[in-house]
Amino acid sequence: MPPLGHCYWAVAPYSPRPPFRLYGEAMTPKDVGSAEPFVDAARKGMSEFVVLTTVKARPVLVITPVLPEHDEVLALRLRRLEKLSSDAVREQVRGGGDPALFPLRPERFPGLPVENAAIVTSLLRLPVEALDRRESLGALDDNELRTLHERVVRAHGLKLDRLILERAQALITAVRRKS
Numbered sequence: 001m002p003p004l005g006h007c008y009w010a011v012a013p014y015s016p017r018p019p020f021r022l023y024g025e026a027m028t029p030k031d032v033g034s035a036e037p038f039v040d041a042a043r044k045g046m047s048e049f050v051v052l053t054t055v056k057a058r059p060v061l062v063i064t065p066v067l068p069e070h071d072e073v074l075a076l077r078l079r080r081l082e083k084l085s086s087d088a089v090r091e092q093v094r095g096g097g098d099p100a101l102f103p104l105r106p107e108r109f110p111g112l113p114v115e116n117a118a119i120v121t122s123l124l125r126l127p128v129e130a131l132d133r134r135e136s137l138g139a140l141d142d143n144e145l146r147t148l149h150e151r152v153v154r155a156h157g158l159k160l161d162r163l164i165l166e167r168a169q170a171l172i173t174a175v176r177r178k179s
Helices: 036-043 087-094 142-156 161-178
Strands: 006-013 020-022 030-032 055-062 072-080 101-104 116-127
Touching (some): 116 142
C-alpha cells in the first residue's frame, strides 16, 4: 500500500536544538551553543557528524509519495484534540477554522484511539523504513489531501505562482485545441 495520505506509527526524531553536546574520544562531553562550530569544522573538511537525538514513536500523516533517491517521505505530526484548551477551540479545528491544524475525521482514522488534527507546520522528513507500515491507522481521501497540501503551501509561504501560471496556460492551450 503506498503511504501517501495514510497515517502510520513512525520513529520520528525531534529536531536537534542548541545546546548541542559534543562527545569525543578521551574527552569530557562539551556543550556547544550554536551551529557555528559545526560550520567551522565543515569548512575544514569535516562535513558529516554523528548526532545523538531524541526520537519518539508517534503517529504521523504521510503527505508525499516515497521520494526517489533517498526513499523518504514528508509527514506531519499530529495533535490530539483533547489536548486543546477548550471545546470552542476543538470545534474551531473540526470546522477547519484553524489554519495550523487540519482535522482528521475519526471515522476515516479508526486506528487512532482519540480524535486528532495534523499540524500543518510540522513537516518531518522521514526514511520510509522509519514508518511501521504493517497497518494504516486511516487515510485521507483525494479532496482532503488536496486541501491539506494547499494548507501546507500557505502555512509555509511557498511561492508557487510560476507553477500555477504554467498549469493554467497548459489548460487554456488544451481547451483551445479541443475547440
